[in-house]
Amino acid sequence: MNAPVQDTARVAARGSGPLALFGRFFHRQLDRLDQGIDAGSLEVFTPDGQARLLGGSAAGPATTVTLRSWRALVRLATGGSAGWYEAWEKGEWSSPDPVQLFALFSHNRAGLAAQARARGLSLLPRRLMHWLRRNHRGGSRKNIAFHYDLGNDFYTPWLDPGMSYSSAIFRDADEALEAAQDTKLQAILDRTATRPGDTILEIGCGWGSFAELALRRGRKLHGITLSTEQKAWAEARTAGLEGARFTLTDYRDVDGQYDAVASIEMAEAVGREFWPAYVSAIARALKPGGRAALQVITFDDALFEGYARNVDFIQTYVFPGGMLLRESEFRALAEAEGLEWQERHAFGLDYAETLRRWRARFDAAAAEGLLPPQFDERFVRLWRYYLMYCEGGFRGGGIDVIQMTLVKRG
Incomplete structure (x- = not known):
């Protein structure tokens, strides 16, 4: 040809x-x-x-x-x-x-894995930088700030009005993004099996979309985050609701017990080295018989070791310290902590559609000059590439998103 x-x-x-x-x-x-x-x-x-x-x-x-x-x-x-x-x-x-x-x-x-990984002399400085950005206590604060504290004015033009920065669950192809996000949030609340008056710990509360839903359904909620921008937003949106508390707290420092735990796409920011501490924090926080509702992004189990040894585009440019989960390894850690793994639901193509919707809104916001002026064209191109890169990953099946319930043995 x-x-x-x-x-x-x-x-x-x-x-x-x-x-x-x-x-x-x-x-x-x-x-x-x-x-x-x-x-x-x-x-x-x-x-x-x-x-x-x-x-x-x-x-x-x-x-x-x-x-x-x-x-x-x-x-x-x-x-x-x-x-x-x-x-x-x-x-x-x-x-x-x-x-x-x-x-x-x-x-x-499987056939192209080697082509997507850094190698030789190029890999050494990338791995060193990734190691320096690992999620110890000080590193976690810096890494979260790098991604989430870009400013609420950056995210509001292209996320849904509820400010959910995680995959929606679509009931049909024509459903509005906001409605699909509500479906996801309700699914997480349902998994906690809580009743009005019960208290939920949310690890990584984001901008408070789940917190608002839980509070409106009569639950009490303690939301923890390391993002000052997100904490301020969550407090403002729930100011008229009773039972809310938000703190700048590392998950490793959580004390006390709760009726349930919720954590939506937080585990990816932890890093493999700290998965045991994250799972242990969930187990300690749950009362006997309590349930943890999690939504996590996973990487192909069979190719995970190669991914873990590499430093990819997202870890380098978008989310320092991040790492997707190896489901089998994460499940084994949970079960070793006395947490039964139940009700797994995978919906990777829903994440692809969520990303497609975000990118359309992001491009429109950029074209209309709605993004904060401090973000130049190169930064805008980086984020457009990031959204396309993630969408393709979900469409191809190399990464997936799942919800599951962890039940603490009584």
Whole structure:
């Protein structure tokens, strides 16, 4: 297959320079990508004017990529997913639908895993930086502030009116985002099996969307967070409701016991090193027979060790210290603490749709000038890429989101 003449001339011109001499080497790299794609396809327009179809042997995600410089493949080979973002930011590759590209990589994660990971000398400084950002007590505060304390004015233009920054649960394709978020919150409350007058500990209370629902249903709630911005918002939205308390508290410092615990997409901010402490905090906080309702994002169990040894795009640029969960390992920790794992529900495609809705709202807010002026175009592009990257991961199945209930043995 050959690229159209006008595209060939334009792309070939961009491929000139020292790296163009190594064209055969880069085509061999594309050969390895081709061998790793079992389903779906990727049409690649290369800097030397060729058009190559990778994969295509079975149905799956399909898209095209234009490589404007071979340097993009250098960054992918050395920096993995973080390097691939760096190449995109520098204009070294483009695609009409990056979501499908990320879905393709996610769908073919077993065959392409090595291509998405940093290696060699590039990996060492990334791992050092990730280690320096680990979630000990001081690090947790810094990492949470890095992501959540960008300012409430940044998040309000593109989240739903309830300010839920976690996956919704859609009952049908046309359901409004706010209604789907309410469905998710109600599902978490139902899992606690609490009654009016009972007290719930919420670990990672966000902007208070679950707290408001629980309080309106007659529960009392202690919400803990490390984000000053979120704490202020949660207090303001629940000011007229009785039974609310919000504190800047590390989960490791929780004392006392509660009728139930809720934690929505908080575990991803803990880090593998501190999963035992997080699970232990839940177990200590629950009264015998109490239930913890959790919503967590998981990574493919079979490929987790490679992911854990790497430092990916999100850990590098968006959420320092973060790590998705290995479900089997997390479940074993919970059961060792006397917590029975019940009522698992996975809904990864709902997260993909949530992210698609967020991105549409984010793009509209950026176009209308509704984002705070301190965030420049490069920052806006980073967050657009982040939303596309995550959506593709869920669509491809490499990551998932689940709700489960942990019941403390009496």
